[in-house]
Amino acid sequence: MISNKAKKEINSWVEKYPEGRQSSAVMEALKIVQSENGNSLTTELIQEVADYLDMPGIAAQEVATFYENYNHSPMAKNVIRVCHNISCMLNGSDELITHLESKTGVKTGEVTQDGNICVKKVECLGACVGAPMLQIDDKYYEHLTLEKVDAIIDGLKEGK
Amino acid sequence: MNEVCFKNIDKKEPWSLSTYEASGGYSVWRKILKGELSPENIIDELKASGLRGRGGAGFPTGLKWSFMPRNSDIQKYVVCNSDEGEPGTCKDRDILRFNPHSVIEGMAIGGYVMKASVGYNYIRGEFMEPFYRFEAALKEAYKTGLLGKNISGSSVSFDLYTHLGAGAYICGEETALIESLEGKKGQPRFKPPFPANVGLYGKPTTVNNTESFASVPEILAKGGKWFHDLGVKNSGGCKLFSVTGHVKRPANFEVPMGIPFKDLLDMAGGIRDGRKLKAVIPGGSSTPVLTADEALAMNMDYDSIENAGSMLGAGSVIVMDDSTCMVKTLTRLAHFYYDESCGQCTPCREGTGWLYRILKRIMDGDGKSGDLDLLNNVGSNILGNTICALGDAAAMPVESFLRNFSEEFEYYIENGKSMVKDNV
Ligand SMILES: Cc1cc2nc3c(=O)[nH]c(=O)nc-3n(C[C@H](O)[C@H](O)[C@H](O)COP(=O)(O)O)c2cc1C
Numbered sequence: 001m002i003s004n005k006a007k008k009e010i011n012s013w014v015e016k017y018p019e020g021r022q023s024s025a026v027m028e029a030l031k032i033v034q035s036e037n038g039n040s041l042t043t044e045l046i047q048e049v050a051d052y053l054d055m056p057g058i059a060a061q062e063v064a065t066f067y068e069n070y071n072h073s074p075m076a077k078n079v080i081r082v083c084h085n086i087s088c089m090l091n092g093s094d095e096l097i098t099h100l101e102s103k104t105g106v107k108t109g110e111v112t113q114d115g116n117i118c119v120k121k122v123e124c125l126g127a128c129v130g131a132p133m134l135q136i137d138d139k140y141y142e143h144l145t146l147e148k149v150d151a152i153i154d155g156l157k158e159g160k
Numbered sequence: 161m162n163e164v165c166f167k168n169i170d171k172k173e174p175w176s177l178s179t180y181e182a183s184g185g186y187s188v189w190r191k192i193l194k195g196e197l198s199p200e201n202i203i204d205e206l207k208a209s210g211l212r213g214r215g216g217a218g219f220p221t222g223l224k225w226s227f228m229p230r231n232s233d234i235q236k237y238v239v240c241n242s243d244e245g246e247p248g249t250c251k252d253r254d255i256l257r258f259n260p261h262s263v264i265e266g267m268a269i270g271g272y273v274m275k276a277s278v279g280y281n282y283i284r285g286e287f288m289e290p291f292y293r294f295e296a297a298l299k300e301a302y303k304t305g306l307l308g309k310n311i312s313g314s315s316v317s318f319d320l321y322t323h324l325g326a327g328a329y330i331c332g333e334e335t336a337l338i339e340s341l342e343g344k345k346g347q348p349r350f351k352p353p354f355p356a357n358v359g360l361y362g363k364p365t366t367v368n369n370t371e372s373f374a375s376v377p378e379i380l381a382k383g384g385k386w387f388h389d390l391g392v393k394n395s396g397g398c399k400l401f402s403v404t405g406h407v408k409r410p411a412n413f414e415v416p417m418g419i420p421f422k423d424l425l426d427m428a429g430g431i432r433d434g435r436k437l438k439a440v441i442p443g444g445s446s447t448p449v450l451t452a453d454e455a456l457a458m459n460m461d462y463d464s465i466e467n468a469g470s471m472l473g474a475g476s477v478i479v480m481d482d483s484t485c486m487v488k489t490l491t492r493l494a495h496f497y498y499d500e501s502c503g504q505c506t507p508c509r510e511g512t513g514w515l516y517r518i519l520k521r522i523m524d525g526d527g528k529s530g531d532l533d534l535l536n537n538v539g540s541n542i543l544g545n546t547i548c549a550l551g552d553a554a555a556m557p558v559e560s561f562l563r564n565f566s567e568e569f570e571y572y573i574e575n576g577k578s579m580v581k582d583n584v
């Protein structure tokens with residue numbers, strides 16, 4: 001079920017588009033619903049979003065599977081997105097990723113047993129002057145060193 | 161340095177309306193609202209300025225704006241492309257964070273010139289800090305009566321909204337971006353028709369890069385000629401260059417077009433750890449790689465970089481020192497394009513996969529003697545055979561890496577390991 005709070009938030013996006021073009025808000029609507037649902041989407045939720053925006057379910061499904069930022073299986077509470085593209089690679093992102101794997105005890109893409117952390121390798125996040133860098137939620141962490149990464153992970157383990 | 165988009169970068173709260181206005185911000189927009197500046201006048205100034213699109217293709221902005229059917233009464237749109245996803249590029253993020261009002265004013269001016277009363281700024285989904293900054297600036301602009309309907313009692317109306325992406329490099333391509341704005345998969349459209357005729361919601365639309373819009377107010381405040389003369393022939397003005405990779409002080413530098421690459425490298429502190437320059441990608445990962453000698457002889461303008469064998473692109477200068485394994489670097493880039501191909505055109509969808517798999521097999525020590533020919537062959541079958549330029553963007557690095565660093569690829573195939581001893 002889409003909560004009333006989520007509906008209100010979705011409406012604030014719908015208002016930005018011309019009348020009858022509410023499906024322009026589908027990308028945000030899916031994000032809002034996903035974050036209410038423990039960071040992942042289900043077919044039913046996607047259909048609900050589609051119904052709410054008066055668009056075909058398949059169209060919302062297409063969007064939900066085309067874009068990177070939607071999850072379709074249970075996701076960790078904290079997703080650590082490490083850039084491994086060129087500028088970050090030249091500045092040691094591979095080493096960082098190996099370190100993160102050994103620190104969390106799981107490979108990239110997998111979720112730790114307590115459901116707390118998942119490390120993902122992602123493409124350029126547009127912060128290459130701060131390489132190597134990573135993203136957690138809305139926040140970028142730049143000019144990383146192994147020590148800085150340790151501090152970040154320890155913070156997440158303590159529940160921030 | 162720092163004369164246009166980064167003009168206020170060292171000031172206190174450079175993103176605030178008060179800082180922006182204190183340095184002359186919104187003076188052009190206020191003139192327009194008073195009816196003192198005609199659209200024709202603005203287009204002439206922009207043409208004289210030599211401003212070329214900062215999103216990568218370098219199309220003259222004044223000319224692009226003149227293509228819009230401004231005299232027809234149907235709804236039109238201006239769209240800002242803040243999807244910044246080209247590996248090595250990170251300038252638009254800083255414009256949005258540190259000078260959001262220049263983008264708002266630039267878009268509003270564009271709306272006035274092209275008679276588009278509505279604008280959207282498409283910001284990539286990961287750029288949340290820039291998004292909040294931009295939203296805060298929008299709020300300030302509305303509150304001060306700089307945006308809206310019949311602004312300050314004039315006949316000018318302009319409403320501006322943000323739209324967030326959700327993680328897809330292809331949405332930086334302008335027609336994919338339009339599809340995405342409509343709430344669809346980001347798959348590029350066939351051109352023609354061009355967006356200036358059939359764009360967002362089927363209406364005439366102009367898409368410009370963040371830096372392009374952000375440059376407009378200052379150009380009009382100081383005059384097209386002023387901007388033009390900062391740069392060199394065919395490359396007017398100044399431009400933001402993101403210098404990254406193996407340099408001591410990676411950063412965005414706003415410098416006059418045409419400065420020697422050597423000087424830009426010095427500004428970034430030079431190559432770190434006393435190493436030697438090996439290669440440079442001058443315009444973002446989609447542009448051909450150059451050798452150290454080629455790079456050191458070039459200047460940072462469209463023509464000079466083209467003569468050196470590459471492209472200025474988005475001004476994203478990726479610097480590699482002699483510890484760089486070119487096989488590994490190209491493999492990483494190939495993986496990126498394979499990952500980001502939208503899957504619509506067969507040559508791109510299949511070709512990027514082939515490129516990546518062949519390179520991966522070389523990296524795994526299973527390279528075969530014909531692999532380099534095969535790579536070139538796959539690349540040339542993608543080039544020019546796709547709806548959008550992502551295919552070309554995937555193919556061009558391959559051709560240039562193999563041409564300039566062939567011995568490294570041959571060595572890897574023969575020995576199953578990198579020729580670069582201490583490679584990163
Ligand atoms: C695959 C691909 C990705 C692109 N990504 C971007 C981007 O992130 N930002 C951008 O401004 N232009 C990008 N472009 C270029 C746009 O299609 C378009 O030319 C540009 O936004 C026009 O603005 P300008 O004339 O001000 O440069 C991309 C093009 C392609 C083919």
Ligand code: FES
Binds near residue numbers: 089125126127131133
């Ligand atoms: S390459 Fe890592 S942020 Fe751009």
